[in-house]
Amino acid sequence: MADQLPNTPILDELEKGTWPSFVKEIKLAAKNSPMSRDLLGLLEQSYEEKIGHWKHGGIVGVMGYGGGVIGRYSDLPEKYPNVSHFHTIRINQPSGWFYTSEALRTLCDIWDKHGSGLTNMHGSTGDIVFLGCRTEALEPIFSELTEAGFDLGGSGSDVRTPSCCVGPARCEWACYDTLALTYDLTMHYQDELHRPAFPYKFKFKMSGCPNDCVASIARSDMSIIGIWRDDIQINHDEVTKYAEGGMNIQRDVVGNCPGKCMDWDGKELKIENSYCRHCMHCINVMTKALRPGKDRGACVLLGSKAPIVEGALLSSVLIPFWKPKPPYTDLKDMVERMHDVWCEEGKARERIGEFIQRVGLGNFLEECEIDIAPEMVAHPRENPYIFYEEYYEEDDGEEDEDGE
Amino acid sequence: MADQLPNTPILDELEKGTWPSFVKEIKLAAKNSPMSRDLLGLLEQSYEEKIGHWKHGGIVGVMGYGGGVIGRYSDLPEKYPNVSHFHTIRINQPSGWFYTSEALRTLCDIWDKHGSGLTNMHGSTGDIVFLGCRTEALEPIFSELTEAGFDLGGSGSDVRTPSCCVGPARCEWACYDTLALTYDLTMHYQDELHRPAFPYKFKFKMSGCPNDCVASIARSDMSIIGIWRDDIQINHDEVTKYAEGGMNIQRDVVGNCPGKCMDWDGKELKIENSYCRHCMHCINVMTKALRPGKDRGACVLLGSKAPIVEGALLSSVLIPFWKPKPPYTDLKDMVERMHDVWCEEGKARERIGEFIQRVGLGNFLEECEIDIAPEMVAHPRENPYIFYEEYYEEDDGEEDEDGE
Amino acid sequence: MAERLTDIGPPHYEKFLPPIVKENYGKWLYHEVLKPGVMVHVSESGAKLFTIRAGSPRLISTEKIRNYADLAEKYCGGHLRFTSRHNVEFLLTDEKNIDPLIKDLADLGHPVGGIGNAISSIVHTQGWVHCHSAATDASGVVKAVMDDLNEYFTSTKLPGKLRIALACCLNMCGAVHCSDIAILGIHRRPPKVNHDTLRKMCEIPSVSASCPTAAIRPATVNGNPSVEVLEDRCMFCANCYTVCPSMPLNDPLNDGISIWIGGKVSNARHEPMFSKLAIPFIPNNPPRWPEVTTAIRNIVELWAANANKYERMGEWIERIGWPKFFKMSGIEFQKEHIDDFKHAGLTFKRSTHITF
Amino acid sequence: MAERLTDIGPPHYEKFLPPIVKENYGKWLYHEVLKPGVMVHVSESGAKLFTIRAGSPRLISTEKIRNYADLAEKYCGGHLRFTSRHNVEFLLTDEKNIDPLIKDLADLGHPVGGIGNAISSIVHTQGWVHCHSAATDASGVVKAVMDDLNEYFTSTKLPGKLRIALACCLNMCGAVHCSDIAILGIHRRPPKVNHDTLRKMCEIPSVSASCPTAAIRPATVNGNPSVEVLEDRCMFCANCYTVCPSMPLNDPLNDGISIWIGGKVSNARHEPMFSKLAIPFIPNNPPRWPEVTTAIRNIVELWAANANKYERMGEWIERIGWPKFFKMSGIEFQKEHIDDFKHAGLTFKRSTHITF
Numbered sequence A, B: 001m002a003d004q005l006p007n008t009p010i011l012d013e014l015e016k017g018t019w020p021s022f023v024k025e026i027k028l029a030a031k032n033s034p035m036s037r038d039l040l041g042l043l044e045q046s047y048e049e050k051i052g053h054w055k056h057g058g059i060v061g062v063m064g065y066g067g068g069v070i071g072r073y074s075d076l077p078e079k080y081p082n083v084s085h086f087h088t089i090r091i092n093q094p095s096g097w098f099y100t101s102e103a104l105r106t107l108c109d110i111w112d113k114h115g116s117g118l119t120n121m122h123g124s125t126g127d128i129v130f131l132g133c134r135t136e137a138l139e140p141i142f143s144e145l146t147e148a149g150f151d152l153g154g155s156g157s158d159v160r161t162p163s164c165c166v167g168p169a170r171c172e173w174a175c176y177d178t179l180a181l182t183y184d185l186t187m188h189y190q191d192e193l194h195r196p197a198f199p200y201k202f203k204f205k206m207s208g209c210p211n212d213c214v215a216s217i218a219r220s221d222m223s224i225i226g227i228w229r230d231d232i233q234i235n236h237d238e239v240t241k242y243a244e245g246g247m248n249i250q251r252d253v254v255g256n257c258p259g260k261c262m263d264w265d266g267k268e269l270k271i272e273n274s275y276c277r278h279c280m281h282c283i284n285v286m287t288k289a290l291r292p293g294k295d296r297g298a299c300v301l302l303g304s305k306a307p308i309v310e311g312a313l314l315s316s317v318l319i320p321f322w323k324p325k326p327p328y329t330d331l332k333d334m335v336e337r338m339h340d341v342w343c344e345e346g347k348a349r350e351r352i353g354e355f356i357q358r359v360g361l362g363n364f365l366e367e368c369e370i371d372i373a374p375e376m377v378a379h380p381r382e383n384p385y386i387f388y389e390e391y392y393e394e395d396d397g398e399e400d401e402d403g404e
Numbered sequence C, D: 001m002a003e004r005l006t007d008i009g010p011p012h013y014e015k016f017l018p019p020i021v022k023e024n025y026g027k028w029l030y031h032e033v034l035k036p037g038v039m040v041h042v043s044e045s046g047a048k049l050f051t052i053r054a055g056s057p058r059l060i061s062t063e064k065i066r067n068y069a070d071l072a073e074k075y076c077g078g079h080l081r082f083t084s085r086h087n088v089e090f091l092l093t094d095e096k097n098i099d100p101l102i103k104d105l106a107d108l109g110h111p112v113g114g115i116g117n118a119i120s121s122i123v124h125t126q127g128w129v130h131c132h133s134a135a136t137d138a139s140g141v142v143k144a145v146m147d148d149l150n151e152y153f154t155s156t157k158l159p160g161k162l163r164i165a166l167a168c169c170l171n172m173c174g175a176v177h178c179s180d181i182a183i184l185g186i187h188r189r190p191p192k193v194n195h196d197t198l199r200k201m202c203e204i205p206s207v208s209a210s211c212p213t214a215a216i217r218p219a220t221v222n223g224n225p226s227v228e229v230l231e232d233r234c235m236f237c238a239n240c241y242t243v244c245p246s247m248p249l250n251d252p253l254n255d256g257i258s259i260w261i262g263g264k265v266s267n268a269r270h271e272p273m274f275s276k277l278a279i280p281f282i283p284n285n286p287p288r289w290p291e292v293t294t295a296i297r298n299i300v301e302l303w304a305a306n307a308n309k310y311e312r313m314g315e316w317i318e319r320i321g322w323p324k325f326f327k328m329s330g331i332e333f334q335k336e337h338i339d340d341f342k343h344a345g346l347t348f349k350r351s352t353h354i355t356f
């Protein structure tokens, strides 16, 4: 079979070196797939010419779904006919990216049958990405996937595939059950996930603690990050052991505390918890001695996204402390109110974070009936351009204020 | 005379208390001045009605000057005829606000003769403010002032009266001669000061060190703040004395150092000067032990202003380190280039700081032929929206870049 | 008559420097605060210069200036200076003169203080005494607040310096935007257009253009060209009024005071900071503005009781976080506190660095 | 044929959890890093779970996935997971299996590492493999950089975690904007309008509206409606291209890579931060982008040599100041580094906190 592989002297350079090679992977797939063979050829040409050879994707998909497939066509279909269509399929991963060998093999079987044999495990939103197939293959793949218990993920202006950190499955710091919430939200928003109806995409990401191992604060419209509100649990014996083991507690732990709320006198570690910022540093560093408190929940933040068009945003605090309790009706109700307001007033291709910047956080909160809290801001306004809404009327007593 | 004072029961409340009373001052002036008597009446009425009684000032001034006088008329001229005109005169103070008793008396004589007898020592830009006179009095006052060696300060869209901290006259930390530079600039810009020709006002403020005792970084279009670039001078004996005297050097000095570049082992104080941010804190606190280095000069910053209209600005670094040397030709040349660009392209009522925000700092620097330096920014850009100006042309060798 | 002198500039400062300053110009070695309002600067030559700082209402009569001149002659060779915060400083060479001078100043009604970890005089503006824009008075509020806080002027018991400033309108002539505590006069109703005078006194295009929120647009009123204000869009900045006298915002019922805190100017420790909104609105209540003085005292005392040594107001709040400040102060966090101007998004809390 | 299933969602995660995870779900007590790429989590019950993390190119064949499945069956009951940075993790209960598994992985060409103070895999995107927007390739650059930095994946000798990400265009699918080091594909020439296809494929109003700098305006070209681009105003964001295929920006000569540094996501110590521009442009030089790998290695080594323990890239640079970073790295500070977008003024240095 090897003689069927195109000549790829440039790409072959990338088979060398210690890091696993994607070129080798394409060649592995190319053993059985003409698509992957043509991909190799096309990619070699891109490497030679320093330019991609893909066209803007048209709208392709499976019946009844508006998302889940990214259409892709080569601009050199004559030369590389097997990648003239080269669509990707986004498949909703199981929460926490856990698999059995069996499940993986089932996925591989489906993909080997209909596609290029190439995948991304995973895409950067979190989906399983099947990389490259023809339009005709979409329906058969979809029906075999659902048969195997898998469904498509999001694309376009819809709820995108939610994802989460490993959380309580393997992490001692998880302040709530990220996997359960992720699964529940994914199921709850099946319609919104598969049938784009928003001004733009909407992403959920769930992290179990402020270390934020799914980068939710940077990469999701709604970032749900675990946090606690009582005292950090201290095991003083273990603290002593760290000190004896040579850890420089003053410099490396206390000295790095952003709340400046730790004190180490060489013997006892004290934390003024009312000033603790829940940054995780001390806990990260003294894994055996310190643990998050017991009154655990999550901080809900809103609005992060990549730069296009108004500049990148980080999510910001919406609910300082939320107790996640299945079926999470309080959260879902709030999200629904927010989606309603955003769908009503948002412009096309305006993410919710941009929308809030445009209409003002105060107004947004009011419209969505969300309580205002000082935790939502790093600091109050610095400019005096206040839209006062209350004022006295001529005939008022001096005491009452009047809304407009 | 007392019976001639109007009845001011509300204002009289402000004669009570431990802080010196401006009402008493107005009453003192009112002994000899009908203007001040009417001012008392008018002000009492304002206090009663909670509203001012002044109209927008018309353009009044002295011959050949476009600034220096703020026209002011009462909106109750029939009731308070002596304040129907109530213009203020801004008189350029001597650098550092030093006076002799004799000079003060000369000023008082002039003012008692022609005006209300009320002053501000000083206005918040720094001028001596003569508060309240009639239009006819302006020329006589001006000629008596110049006779006595005083001249008017700025108002309107001109260079405003420069001011400075006490500097080397009484402060051990002055890194350059603030009084000399202030006087020199004031004299150099006499024409610009008296004849408004800019898009808007332009203020200079000179502080001798980063403590910035004239608030130049917040209140002047050009802020010139003393700084040094060699090592902080340490007197180790005095350090020891502070420690012995009970100063908590670790917590209160080292712990507050923003450069995190100090080290105190209980015996010796060490400073890693290459990381020192020149914040002054350690020097402020240990006045006898620490002094700024010997290689002294100034940091020149640009652009601060009050909020109207685009929001308040702080000045930002333009020249990280400048060696002031009379006649300061290098600085003046640069200011001239900046003024030219601003006058050419600035909109009406656009301060230079706002102008820079609009056209971009990089473009501004280029047009003014000022060298770019990393010290000008807190950090490089975070957004990827770069106006690349260089690119390869089709027929270029790969090596050369081409400007547009 | 003599030739008309112009552009002569101010007198050269050297004419006014006391001899000891001339001799030790640029040679000062260190200083020490001897007691509230009194400090000594010691020169490399060993010479000592004693400074006595007295509080001033800034709005002073020529008679008061003459009093100062007399005292300067009595105690220090006829030399004195004013400070950047409008206090008066007497520059003594004879230590023995310190107490007599303080006594004379007390007789004149002027407290000595404001040096070191203290409140200094309130930088302020014209208010109802002289300005057409004022949403509150300046001198009266300042007097009321300083009467209340005088003990912190005449002592050095605060954790660090405390700088209060007042501006009577958003033009902020007092440059209050970087103060530990800023008292800011504010309007809360849109301009009331005087259509009759407007067309004579103002240019309609520049009035429209003056509005940062585009709330003003040309309109025909009673058949004449004028402007209309979209009241929902107005945030009461009064820039239109600065440009056009026929757009007054003054309103006795709704003008008042807002309080801003946590700004600083010096580079000491923390970089300079803008002040932030603490209290959106307090009605004008002359002559003593009791709600304002109480609010400020509470904030000052909260800071004084909780800040570390040398920690300015803004540094303290930054350390503990604003939510904590609102909790501790009992000030209610409201919609007005949330920024909605140009850079609003950058003030949102973009982390989980939260305290409970 | 069976009824068409839709909206069934993903499989429930519980189906895939290994027994030890199910038993100790939410009961983990602490963890320790045993050696590079290997850690143990200890449960309140005393149970121990060993995790072995192997690097992955992310773009993998079904054959590779089958290999993983085989290894999981051989060593850990057929259970495995992937991480948020696309590595694969094997979840062992038997400590003795660690080394054999590492050996098998090595044979497959997969290094074990990325745990603790190390570089983990580079989050990245499609590049020339699948996307129409790409200004550079993704997988190739990642391979070249990781080959070069592999030693920091398989050890824990760095001061703290180092997260590198790559996005092949400004859409930033890799969400690189908060990475210690971000590799970002960039265009440097305005869109080349294809007037023929434009009028058929795109709506002129939405194309014009898509441009954040208003560089696009409707125009008549050869008698047909189309658009023109004011080239001076274009900053190459490609938003117009996303909206309209007839506005391609790809340009083999001028596309390339920019390097951004100092971002972070976690709340540990410092709040999350955006990455900042370090190197404005490096030409595409496939297959190994040597200028990119060298530039990144220099930055990594500078940080590794100078940062304090636990100090992420951005925290280190914030402590020493950006001017110092430019000096130490030898990277030239240029006009491109100065922000000129919406919040530019806030990035200016508004203090004298300068180092020399």
Ligand code: SRM
Pocket (backbone or CB within 6 Å): A070, A072, A088, A090, A120, A122, A123, A124, A125, A126, A127, A128, A129, A153, A161, A201, A203, A218, A219, A220, A304, A305, A306, A307, A308, A309, A351, D124, D125, D126, D130, D131, D132, D133, D171, D172, D173, D174, D175, D242
């Ligand atoms: C496949 C994937 C990259 C990857 O290799 O992993 C991807 C690929 C594309 N993204 Fe993305 N995005 C992917 C995750 C992201 C992320 C990261 C995340 O979700 O955590 C972001 C940044 C976070 C965010 O949402 O802001 C992201 C921000 C964008 C944007 C900019 C959106 C914005 O508001 O700024 C676009 C442009 C657009 O939507 O028109 C975009 C558009 C695209 C398109 C559809 C190109 C286009 O303009 O039509 C890309 C298709 C590439 C292709 O041919 O396969 N993609 N995209 C990721 C989805 C895989 C998955 O489902 O798991």
Ligand code: SRM
Pocket (backbone or CB within 6 Å): B070, B072, B088, B090, B120, B122, B123, B124, B125, B126, B127, B128, B129, B153, B161, B201, B203, B218, B219, B220, B304, B305, B306, B307, B308, B309, B351, C124, C125, C126, C130, C131, C132, C133, C171, C172, C173, C174, C175, C242
């Ligand atoms: C007298 C003084 C206040 C005082 O009591 O000390 C003052 C008084 C006025 N200022 Fe001011 N400004 C005074 C210092 C300032 C300062 C502080 C400073 O210079 O350090 C500022 C803030 C710093 C700055 O320049 O941004 C200041 C920012 C303004 C502004 C807003 C300018 C801006 O760009 O944001 C205006 C509005 C305008 O220019 O139209 C203004 C306008 C005015 C006007 C002329 C009112 C007007 O709209 O025409 C005031 C006349 C009041 C009157 O009737 O006497 N004044 N003004 C100060 C000048 C005294 C002197 O010469 O020493």
Ligand code: SRM
Pocket (backbone or CB within 6 Å): B096, B164, B165, B166, B167, B170, B171, B172, B173, B211, B212, B213, B214, B215, B284, B285, C031, C082, C083, C084, C085, C086, C087, C114, C115, C116, C117, C120, C121, C123, C160, C161, C163, C178, C179, C180, C263, C264, C265, C266, C267, C268, C310, C312
């Ligand atoms: C006299 C005066 C300069 C002048 O030319 O008029 C002056 C004089 C001194 N200042 Fe100042 N400062 C003066 C206004 C300022 C200002 C401007 C202002 O308040 O508007 C500032 C910036 C305030 C701010 O940050 O908001 C200022 C921030 C400082 C600092 C930094 C304090 C801090 O920790 O932030 C010091 C250092 C110190 O006190 O330890 C300082 C230190 C000093 C020293 C000790 C300098 C010296 O060695 O002579 C002087 C006496 C200290 C004192 O008053 O406590 N001076 N000083 C000003 C007196 C105003 C007044 O009457 O109260």
Ligand code: SRM
Pocket (backbone or CB within 6 Å): A096, A164, A165, A166, A167, A170, A171, A172, A173, A211, A212, A213, A214, A215, A284, A285, D031, D082, D083, D084, D085, D086, D087, D114, D115, D116, D117, D120, D121, D123, D160, D161, D163, D178, D179, D180, D263, D264, D265, D266, D267, D268, D310, D312
């Ligand atoms: C497996 C994974 C979660 C998942 O569900 O997949 C994970 C797992 C753990 N993370 Fe993480 N993190 C994972 C992605 C992240 C991310 C997201 C990312 O990189 O895109 C972050 C934010 C990165 C950032 O700030 O830019 C992240 C920031 C942390 C931190 C904070 C480090 C810091 O000082 O800033 C810790 C604490 C620590 O390591 O001390 C942490 C700690 C941990 C611990 C120790 C938690 C635990 O007790 O199990 C886990 C192993 C540590 C390790 O890898 O060194 N994890 N961790 C992710 C592994 C990705 C990989 O293959 O490398």
Ligand code: SF4
Pocket (backbone or CB within 6 Å): A165, A166, A167, A168, A171, A172, A173, A174, A175, A207, A208, A209, A210, A211, A212, A213, A214, A226
């Ligand atoms: S985010 Fe927190 S809970 Fe989740 S895996 Fe990371 S450290 Fe554990």
Ligand code: SF4
Pocket (backbone or CB within 6 Å): A256, A257, A258, A259, A260, A261, A262, A271, A275, A276, A277, A278, A279, A280, A281, A282, A283, D269
């Ligand atoms: S979690 Fe962070 S803020 Fe809280 S005590 Fe530990 S280091 Fe300090």
Ligand code: SF4
Pocket (backbone or CB within 6 Å): B165, B166, B167, B168, B171, B172, B173, B174, B175, B207, B208, B209, B210, B211, B212, B213, B214, B226
């Ligand atoms: S700014 Fe510096 S030099 Fe000037 S008076 Fe203040 S402390 Fe002294």
Ligand code: SF4
Pocket (backbone or CB within 6 Å): B256, B257, B258, B259, B260, B261, B262, B271, B275, B276, B277, B278, B279, B280, B281, B282, B283, C269
């Ligand atoms: S001047 Fe400031 S930054 Fe420099 S050593 Fe002293 S305290 Fe540190």
Ligand code: SF4
Pocket (backbone or CB within 6 Å): C125, C126, C127, C131, C132, C133, C134, C135, C167, C168, C169, C170, C171, C172, C173, C174
């Ligand atoms: S702050 Fe406003 S009201 Fe007060 S003096 Fe300045 S312009 Fe007039």
Ligand code: SF4
Pocket (backbone or CB within 6 Å): C190, C191, C210, C211, C212, C213, C214, C215, C216, C229, C233, C234, C235, C236, C237, C238, C239, C240, C241, C249
């Ligand atoms: S007060 Fe300000 S916002 Fe209101 S109309 Fe006038 S200029 Fe516009």
Ligand code: SF4
Pocket (backbone or CB within 6 Å): D125, D126, D127, D131, D132, D133, D134, D135, D167, D168, D169, D170, D171, D172, D173, D174
């Ligand atoms: S970053 Fe740009 S080029 Fe790369 S996959 Fe995303 S949209 Fe395509």
Ligand code: SF4
Pocket (backbone or CB within 6 Å): D190, D191, D210, D211, D212, D213, D214, D215, D216, D229, D233, D234, D235, D236, D237, D238, D239, D240, D241, D249
């Ligand atoms: S690339 Fe961006 S800036 Fe340039 S024309 Fe297109 S949308 Fe406008």
